[in-house]
Every structure is written in C-alpha cells, then in structure tokens.
Amino acid sequence: MTGAARALATYLDQRRRMGDPGIVPEGFGPGELVELLATRRAPAGARGDGASPDSIASLSGDPVAGEAGYEELRRMALGCTRCRLAEGRTQVVFADGNPKGRLMVVGEAPGAREDRTGLPFVGPAGKLLDLLLAAVGLSRRDSVYICNVVKCRPPRNRNPRADEIEACAGFLRGQIRLVAPSVLLGVGTFAAQWLTGQSRPIGKLRGTVYRYEGVPLVVTYHPAALLRNPGWNRLCWDDLQLLCELIDRS
Template sequence: MPEPDSILEELGLTPVWRTRTASTIGAAESAAAEACPSVDVKAPKKEFEVISEPISEVSETPISLLDWDTLKARVANCTRCRLCEKRNHTVFGIGDEKASWMLVGEAPGANEDRLGEPFVGQAGKLLDNMLGAVGRTRENGIYIANVIKCRPPGNRDPQLDEVAQCEPYLKRQLAIIRPQLILALGRFAAQSLLKTDASISSLRTRVHQYEGVPVIVTYHPAYLLRNLPDKAKAWADLCRAQEIYQAMNH
C-alpha cells in the first residue's frame, strides 16, 4: 500500500498537505494562517435547539434527551430502519468529544462497516493528511461522524425514510459536542445538514449556518481520490474553515 506522502505527491499537494506530529500542531496552525487569506467572520458559539424526531417505541427516551453514552448504546442497537438488517457494525463516530470542529460525512462504506469507524482506508488517510496540514488530528479538536450510521447496500445513496430515522442521532451528537465549526464532506452531507438540493459546487463557495454554527462545504476525500484536479479547491475550503475558526477565537 502506498505511503500517505506518496499519495499526496501524486495529488500534487506536497509539501503543503503534510502530516504533522502532535509536537508541531501549533506551528502548523500558524503556517496555515499565513497561507490562507484573511476572513473577517464573527459567529459566536450558540446553544442548539432541541429538535424533535420520530421514535420507534413510545416508552423510549427521545433521542434529543440522551446523554453521550446512552446515545452511543442506542446507535449500536438501533433497528429503526432496514439498514440494520445487513450491517456488520454501526459507525457512531470517532475523535475528540469536546471538539471545536465537527466533520460530517455521508454514510459508512465497506471498510467502515467492517471496522466500525468512519473514514478508514485511502480516503481516511487523505483526510488525516488534510487535517494535519492545518495542525489538527482526530484526537485533537476534531470529531468525525456520518449522517447515516449503517452502510447502505452497495454504497447506494441513503433513502429518505432511512435519513428520517437516522439523522436524529447526528443532531444529538452536534447538540452535545456543540462545535464551533462544521465541515460538511460531500454533497449528501451538505444537503442533509443545510436542507437544500443545491449542488456542491454552488454550496462550496459560501459560508453557511447550522443552528448558528458556521458550515463549510467541501468535497468528500473519496471523491478527491477519483478527481485529482479538484484537490486545490478542497485545500481552499480547508483554508477558509481555518480562517473562520481563527477569526472567531481572536
């Protein structure tokens, strides 16, 4: 399997997208700040509204009231839609549970279903290198989750009823973590969060809001592996996210 640096070299992203160690995180953030244009955005961190959702059993505690551990257990045993029938593992999420950034993807793929963790394989390695370029890791200030917690058969798009049953889990994760910035990875995640059918190309170029929190839309890492010319656009999106976050905290 190629090393991550060789992947980035092939994408033409070196030396900018280079994985950083924990000891160089501070330096990476400073370097990223110099590389990206200044953005004057001030969006204070706000409380999330409690959102109601359908529940399968009247006797169950609503998802919008669950604490973190109970939410995780509810997801692990979920049978709210047909996707539970063929899954190997649910994919709850991974990262810093006090994260300032939350990354939201679409749904688990085959590797994620097998391992129970989001963004593994080559797409996951590319994502880790992208985050490392702005001084962030899965363990430090980042939490990663999907809209859908079980793999759709054949990696098809999730259906509307599946989204209706599963999306409340993500809403509760966002409400508990209360990130200062959300990065939507790919068309489906962006459209689900923002409740729009707009194209990703039009959504990318603007700063959106979810419950008062800035949302930056960018391409899914798996898409970038198949469409190398768009890697520069993804880097611009990541710079924009970094600059917005820094503007809110200075």
C-alpha cells in the same frame, strides 16, 4: 516537523510526482507548504467547555435524540433498527475522534471497512481526511469529532435514501447538540445537503460559509471523491482555508 506534518509532506510530494499538483498552491513545494501551515497555526486543542446557547440545536420532541446524554445516545444508535440499513450492517458506525472537539466533520455513510471496524473514515479516504486535517493543524485524536449522516452501511455502498437519512437524523442532531462544536465541516453531497438544508449539488454548495443552528459551517468534497477526481483538490484546499478562518475566529 511533526509526524503528521512529515506524512502530509510525503503525501503531497507523491501526488506531485504523479502529476497532481492540485492540492499544493502555486509557488510552494510540499515541504514549504507544511512548514507554512505549521507556523500559521498552532495545533488546536480540544474544547473543554460547553457551547453557547445559540449553537445548540433544539431537539425538543425528537423521538431519537430527545434529551439523551452522549453515552445513552450512542447506546441507542448501537442497537438501532429504525431503518432497513440495520438488516445488512455488521455494526453501527457511530463516531470517532474527540466528543469535545472544536471541529465536527460529518460525512455520508459507512463503507465496507467502516462497517467492519466500526469507525468512520478508515481506509484511503480516511487517511486523506486525516492528512487534510493535519494540514490545518487538527487531528481526530485531539480536536476533531467525526461521524456520518447515516450510521449503517448501505448495501453495495449505494447512496443513502431519503427515508434512511430521515430515520437516522435524530442521532446526528443529538451528536451536534452534545458535541457542540465551534465549527462544522460537511463532506460530500449528502452531508452538505442535510446540514445546509439545500438540495443543490456539492459543487454549487461549496465555497460559502453557512450556519447550522448558529454553528458556522463549511462544506466540501468527500475525500473519496477527491481521490477519484484530483482536479477538485484545489477547490477543497480553498474550502479548508475558509474553515481555518472560522476556526481562528472561534
């Protein structure tokens, strides 16, 4: 069992001892689940090739992303003052993980820890995300690219506003174009709504496979929401199974 798998088993065991078996399917102990996953999926490697043409978003005319390369896009984001969120941020949180990853995870907005470290999904929600990814044989170091819909922390962790999301959207379009993932995972309402182009709440959007500019897309609850609502773990688990099927087919 790998270190990540051991950590996942420990986490699942702790949640079960706390009376929350939701993320572990019936009939499995945490260790058995991890073993099952380990045999079901070999760890997925990074994609080293380019994307198929229909998986690349057309960005012609986008004032931010344009035809910029990855480093240029990142530099543009790090100095960006296109919306009011620039005023209160400590630093821009552009992305983490592997820019050649086959899975791209899109979250909502940086929180306090992310603003401090400059990395998305750190702290308890980030740890849970890493564990969920480990459960399906993926890691942000090897095979996953992680970013948010908006790159700067909204004050007091309020929801990002529509004009802020719109101002920042060119960066996300550029990231999707340049990373060219095989599969997209949107976590949380704002990512799910932006990627699907729909305005329904996440509970209504999840459980279905969508396409974003030709790229298969699954949406699910944000890990921070899972920590607050353990009853959603089982639904998230179902969404991860959908994700696994897409990755297997990609």
